[in-house]
């Protein structure tokens with residue numbers, strides 16, 4: 407998953423979203439403004455969303471399994487839960503973390519983007 411500067415999360419792997427097969431490439435909203443959540447629709451530009459795509463590296467071990475499949479589940483009024491091995495890659499292509507389970511911010515309010523830090527509750531984020 408690549409974290410786009412001031413933009414969405416770009417997945418490149420066999421992906422399911424809420425159990426629906428989405429193919430090999432899909433871009434999901436992380437600004438909270440898409441009118442088609444959890445999917446990206448370009449609303450971040452009009453919303454003036456700013457968030458770095460260049461993340462600090464977190465020490466992590468190589469994944470036992472790469473290249474998917476990846477299952478992403480939008481949590482109602484909350485983050486995107488990913489329950490499979492995932493490499494987190496910066497917008498410029500550096501792999502900065504490898505995880506086997508994570509919660510990704512999709513409200514745009516986290517102070518620890520791209521990860522959820524619970525800020526969606528105070529922000530009153532509403533999404534199916």
Ligand code: FES
Pocket residue numbers: 484485486510511512513514515516521522523524525526527
């Ligand atoms: S979904 Fe954004 S902080 Fe939790």
